[in-house]
Amino acid sequence: MNVTAQMAGHPVPPGWLPEPLPVGELVVRSAARHGDRDALDFMGRTWTYRALLSEAMAAAQGFLALGVRPGTRVGLFLPNTPHYPIAYYGALLAGATVVNFSPLYSPEEVAFQARDSGTELMVCLDLAKLWAPMQRLLDDGLLTRLIVGNLPEVLPAAKALGFRLLKRKERQPLPHDPRVSHWQALLRSGGKKTLPVIEPSAIALLQYTGGTTGVPKGAALTHANLSANAEQLAAIDPGHGTREGRVLGALPLFHIFANSCVLNRSIISGGTITLLARFDAGEALAAIRRNRLTDLAGVPAMYQAMIDHPDVAKTSFASVQQCFSGGAAMTSALKARFEATTGARVLEGYGLTETSGVVSVNPYVGETRAGTAGLPLPGTEIRIADPEAPERVLSPEETGEILIRGPQVMTGYWRSSEGKPEPLADGWLHTGDLGFVEPGGYLRLVDRSKDMINVGGFKVFPSQVEAALLKDPAVKEALVIAVPDERVGERPKAFVVLQEGAERSPQQLLATLSERVGKHERPTALEILDDLPRTMIGKPDRKALSKIEAERREAATRQAAEGQSSGRDNRLIATA
Template sequence: MTDEEAWRSAYRHPVPWGTDYPPMSMVDLFGRSAERHAVRPAIDFMGRRYDYGQLADAVRRVATGLARIGVGKGDRVGLFLPNVPHYLAAYHGALRAGATVVNLSPLYTVDELCHQIEDSGTRVLFTLNAAQLLPTALAVLDKSALERVIVGSIAGVLPPVKSLLYRWFKRAETAPRPDDARVTAFSRLIDNRGDAPPVAIDPERDIALLQYTGGTTGVPKGAMLTHANVAANARQVSDLDPHREATDRILGVLPLFHVFANTCVMNRTIATGGEMVLLPRFDARQALAAITRTRPTALPGVPTMYQALLDHPALAGTDFSSLRVCISGGAPLNAELKQRWEAATGSVLVEGYGLSESSGVLSVNPYEGAQKAGTIGQPLPATILRLVDKEDPARDAPPGQPGEIVARGPQVMAGYWNRPDTDGTTFATDAQGNRWLRTGDVGTIDADGFVAIVDRLKDMIAVGGFKVFPSQIEAILYRHPAVREALVIGMPDAYRGEVPRAYVTLADDAAPGIDGAALMAWLNPQLGKHERVDAVVVRDTLPKTMIGKLSRKDLLIEVRAAASS
């Protein structure tokens, strides 16, 4: 028996590893589910429920509205939205119109949003009339090639009483929609009969989603995920659940703009005809109340989220009896947290793994039966993970040695948007000419096919499930006249997994009084919340390589050695 035959015989997911996922468009995946489950609840948003028939009607109206303003095949449509019903209608409506969705984080600054709008060529942007979102979107409208902003109303999707209370008592949290021909109300966009026919889609060629990521170089790039990629990953993840034909209700507190939630909250739930309980943002008290109120069967999250829920005083009064499985991703899950969560809730917490470049998920521990703590589980159906040499990805890793994890499967991206030059470093090619996605993570694979990550080649910092790019923080630090050199590294953090920390040297003519605290006070307001550093450390020197290049690797070694001494 070969090594591959051995681990396949030990496969523990509920469908065979060799399950086939024929190419399918996301339009067909959504349409078939909506037709089959028209009267089933699709969304619970703060107590207001929408069934699949209502959601499908909204999707058709968005698609028709977009077609009327000139959005067509291949155009890019940006979503600058939290977890609200508008997100689902806009996402699937844009796909029905033949457009490509561009996910944009509501945490972005104006400059960050401008960069991705320009890089992607986004023409239309969906957002809300929230004070934290609309002013940023309008600033980008003026500073970029963006053509139109579509603005939804928060109060408009709340239950009647909550809507009235919101209009009266939350006025300060909303921003007025300006009288500007480039700005359209969401309600006006969907004021139609939804009669535009869906645009023909080639699942294997047409790009459904541009998901921005640091890739393997730390420079944000748009992962091109085809309709076939995204639809396959939705079905693969759905097939992991042995109870998928029973009641399926998922608590959506992960942000839908993140690829983890895009697949594991939204698309996999649509594939099963399940219900999404959406919360606009993660708040531990609100999430615990929603668990008791709505009785979800699944809760995907990142380790920091589970930690926050465990630490909240309302945990003891929460009814977790409906929860079957919780899926952790985005950052390593430590064994103590897993044990505490399972003891407190009675639900299973399994760790999985994936990348934006893989539509979200490559592997996960089985939901039922024996798991292996400290691993990211076995590959999804139809997915192969193998190890290549850390220095030469054209060769297999030496037997018994860790290697870089590479992946093949129907969910692996086509490449990076407008970056064909990166294919040579993003993919490894085997002797048969097959392309393998290089993950940048170093791991081991045991005899049963369980994968463990032991290191990573990337410099990216994992902060509560988000990827932070040190080079971007360093670039801002270099704008300060007192900064001569800068390096940013990830430091262990009990709550978020890692947190960025900056190390700098000062210019000879630095003004008196410039210290780490002053630099941090200047730096952090220019960063997204997850990017903010916990300290700026001023040093006399920073480590360098033999050719004089600043060495992040050597700095990490120095800092870790000092911390352990």
């Protein structure tokens, strides 16, 4: 089955398609239309659109003076501070290709990505806790230039003074190295070089992801891809062009979710982004109260944290018009509780790094279906195909692999030289995700094909077992992974986090679950944890949990072979 936005009912004219644009043009146009409107708010200091464009242009001139040319890879190793949007748009205006690096990466991960991408320049902050990966890049000779900013230069005067006086130990003294220069020097280069003409087909961003094969690789996203996704998100907003959005910028900007739903979407619409250096539920609630935010974007764990925080009782959500949830499935119970507590509407959506961010979302106006990924964005087609015979398109409500075609779909992976096929065929992105389309065109995800558990030939979808566990009001979160089984190959194992104050034993949870799932779906064991491992944006990390469990099993096997006891096991665990 093929579904399009027009068929599904998003409020866009028939045949609407985004205009291919260089991403820097989004800032240029918004500065012309909304020059005196605030674009950024960081801890009380603001940048108007005119100021943001001015500093982005200064950064572009600085990059050009350092030898940046079209296609030069410029890395951003930055938390959510104003340095990020200024460097991001500045690098793109200069014709560079931006490479996002997570500040949570280890030195080894940063070095791998720098080598793979061919990053030549890097922008970072002088925070001591983030310095080790940068020192590694310098030691390995991977960079021609490291540009270092600091927090005091972007804080209001009083806060900047306090930071300098009270948090000196948190700052890293910079080495005497000709490759290291200051952020302010970049902005004050005073250059007046002619900016290059940017073709929309040029690669704007290398966004690293596990991809469909699990091997970290960079999705090559063009200017046209990124600007198209921003235009698509603006097109479905009934208030686009008429309302002044005030957006929470707590998602990390180096992640594709924030790049599309917070940064580019806000800039194209003339919205104001209230930046938080990192997500903190209390600070997010304070930002809602202080700036009367209209739009929130986050993963389910962020919404859970906000309504669990004591300050939610004194926070009015009257200004909030919509809340976007993505990155992981939101349970219907959490959606209902958040909406009942705040009165705000949650719009769930779906997207991938390979699609510049967003593929589908529940509509602003009309029916929102809990647990679904909503309707395709305009210009986007969704196809459900047989995973084993992709050329066979399935009927409505049949579960199969989700294929995507649209202007936001990447050109391919950067330097894909492992001999593995690209996940693109005839313009269709093979996502590796399984799902089906409900009546009305709403997309419902079932699971990742690689997460499916094969129990003696029977297919078990972890998400369905997790959903059954979450029906117990004592269960806050659940994650199910595959573990080896000598008889049937593999079986599911469940990990659960309980609601605060709730009491359930693993045996009780397994017994209740047996009534809700089939025999082949029943976990071979269930373990209660204080928390689940999480990805950089806060969603439960199935891959990390599988790795931890595999290491446990290897250690237990090794100890058994050596005749050793593993000692007392204090984990709350039960086996079936």
